[in-house]
Amino acid sequence: xxxxxxxxxxxxxxxxxxxxxxxxxxxxxxxxxxxxxxxxxxxxxxxxxxxxxxxxxxxxxxxxxxxxxxxxxxxxxxxxxxxxxxxxxxxxxxxxxxxxxxxxxxxxxxxxxxx
Amino acid sequence: xxxxxxxxxxxxxxxxxxxxxxxxxxxxxxxxxxxxxxxxxxxxxxxxxxxxxxxxxxxxxxxxxxxxxxxxxxxxxxxxxxxxxxxxxxxxxxxxxxxxxxxxxxxxxxxxx
Numbered sequence: 001x002x003x004x005x006x007x008x009x010x011x012x013x014x015x016x017x018x019x020x021x022x023x024x025x026x027x028x029x030x031x032x033x034x035x036x037x038x039x040x041x042x043x044x045x046x047x048x049x050x051x052x053x054x055x056x057x058x059x060x061x062x063x064x065x066x067x068x069x070x071x072x073x074x075x076x077x078x079x080x081x082x083x084x085x086x087x088x089x090x091x092x093x094x095x096x097x098x099x100x101x102x103x104x105x106x107x108x109x110x111x112x113x114x115x
Numbered sequence: 116x117x118x119x120x121x122x123x124x125x126x127x128x129x130x131x132x133x134x135x136x137x138x139x140x141x142x143x144x145x146x147x148x149x150x151x152x153x154x155x156x157x158x159x160x161x162x163x164x165x166x167x168x169x170x171x172x173x174x175x176x177x178x179x180x181x182x183x184x185x186x187x188x189x190x191x192x193x194x195x196x197x198x199x200x201x202x203x204x205x206x207x208x209x210x211x212x213x214x215x216x217x218x219x220x221x222x223x224x225x226x227x228x
Contacts, residue, residue: 041223045216101164104216106158106159108157
């Protein structure tokens with residue numbers, strides 16, 4: 001009964017490939033997020049969706065494209081992977097959007113390694 | 116731009132020692148404040164949060180934090196740490212009206228048995 005689940009947990013692939021990471025939440029939350037955690041553990045938001053609508057889009061390369069088929073799912077597709085994309089990607093969800101006092105619930109992360 | 120600063124990059128303590136991790140933020144308006152913990156190889160979990168009321172908030176596992184508005188601080192404390200508290204600790208802030216959740220750079224806590 002995992003609240004926020006991401007797949008895969010580990011993703012090892014070569015430069016130039018296209019890959020997707022899936023995220024699903026069963027908490028009934030309206031808002032979902034993608035974060036990138038670099039090698040120094042620094043966490044930075046990439047995208048935020050509220051009820052399938054994009055509300056936050058940070059300065060992320062166009063190669064990254066989020067897709068939200070419904071409010072329980074937010075997938076991340078990455079084209080033409082580069083070495084610098086190696087990181088841990090966390091999905092999260094919350095009851096209200098950014099700026100509220102509701103905490104975010106995080107998935108276990110996807111460790112992406114680019115060879 | 117709004118920012119969050121955690122003063123300690125890596126803290127090493129022995130079991131039963133007291134802990135205080137510093138967190139300062141730059142935004143001058145009304146904020147919501149959070150501390151998250153990330154155990155090795157795991158996802159972030161909420162320790163505690165503050166959005167109004169008593170500035171001393173208590174969280175899970177014996178942690179507490181004090182919001183001092185005049186100092187723009189939200190330091191995390193625990194009177195007596197355990198080996199199982201070894202983890203990465205993140206302070207995070209969001210503005211009350213809109214705005215992103217901004218994380219500090221994290222503090223790695225190592226507790227020696």
